[in-house]
Amino acid sequence: MARGELIKKLLASHGRDDEFRAVAELIIGEEERKGNVALARSLRKVLDASASTPAAQSSRPRGLAPLIPFPDAAAELVERIEPTHVLGDVVLSADNVRVLKGLVEEFRRAEDIQRKALPVRSRVLFCGPPGTGKTLTAEVFAAELKLPFFVVKLDRLISSFLGETAGNVRKVFEFARKQPCVVFLDEFDALARARDDASEHSELRRVVNSLLLFIERIKPNGFLVAATNLEDSIDSAIFRRFDEVMWFDLPTKAQIGQFLKRKFRNVQVDVDPATFIDAFAEYSLADIERACLQAIKAPIIARRVKVEAGDMQGAVKDMVRRRRGRARRKS
Secondary structure, three states: OOHHHHHHHHHHOOOOHHHHHHHHHHHHHHHHHOOOHHHHHHHHHHHHHHHOOHHHHHHOOOOOOOOOOOOHHHOOOEEEEOOOOOHHHOOOOHHHHHHHHHHHHHHHOHHHHHHOOOOOOOEEEEEOOOOOOHHHHHHHHHHHHOOOEEEEOHHHHOOOOOOHHHHHHHHHHHHHHHOOOEEEEOOHHHOOEOOOOOOOOHHHHHHHHHHHHHHHHOOOOOEEEEEEOOHHHEOHHHHHHOOEEEEOOOOOHHHHHHHHHHHOOOOOEOOOHHHHHHHHOOOOHHHHHHHHHHHHHHHHHOOOOOEOHHHHHHHHHHHHHHHHHHHHHHO
16 A cells, blocks of 8 residues: 555544554554564554553543554464465466455455445455465465465464463454454364364363354454365354355366466476376375476486476376375375
8 A cells, every 4th residue: 555545544543543553553564564674663662652651541442452562462373474475376266366356355445345334354264175275375365465464373372271272362363353464374173173073172162162253253454364174174153254265176287287387487398397287187286386396406406407307207206106105194
């Protein structure tokens, strides 16, 4: 967003703590992205100090939760990741591209939509097998929105202490509500297991109950994005709490061809990578990328210039070998 527009929004939000802080965080984020770290740190210090003054607290409407110092309250539970990919780096179905673009446009016109007393979609669930691009898509989504990207640390979120996990979940959701950002919660099934699963203990069922409440009530300044490889294990009530659900499948042959073209566009080859499309069928994009990188590195190791057919064949053989190894472990 242009600096002038941000300043106008900042002035317009004066007296409304949540909105004012959200716009101020956008300005600080812009300075961080420009490399003006000292200025950003100074602005954040002033912002946090002003939010904690008696005058600011007394002017806050009754019932409004105190502002969370950014990002200290959730620092142990979330990690900021700088996006390094763009939309052209991810291979998505036409449906998923359409949904993502719709969400971005809706976010950009949020004020116009809210002025008509209509809700803005801000809670998205990604479902699909491992390696199909869910995490990469969340990163690219944040980049398209020009919002900071935070990944929830699942190992810190889930506590061995009774009752602490629900408290940690509340902190993350409060963080997502206050900060203009994309918060990404991977392996969501670890928290949202079906409550009728006899193997789960009562504490986790209480966490799911809390989770349902948090998702239903949250109205983030940005987006809450959750992802799961095990959609069948998620409590059925969870799906209704999300504004949008996107499904990620193994790539089609057309998508594999598109991916290979991008992967080898700056690489000298003696073989057309497209001839290996059938060999890559039924594999995830993560598996295919690993094989491509192996083939690309082969001539460098052998002190050759071009990728040869043997390099691709060897990479495919190793890909098949890894799948057999995974199948053996499961059995």
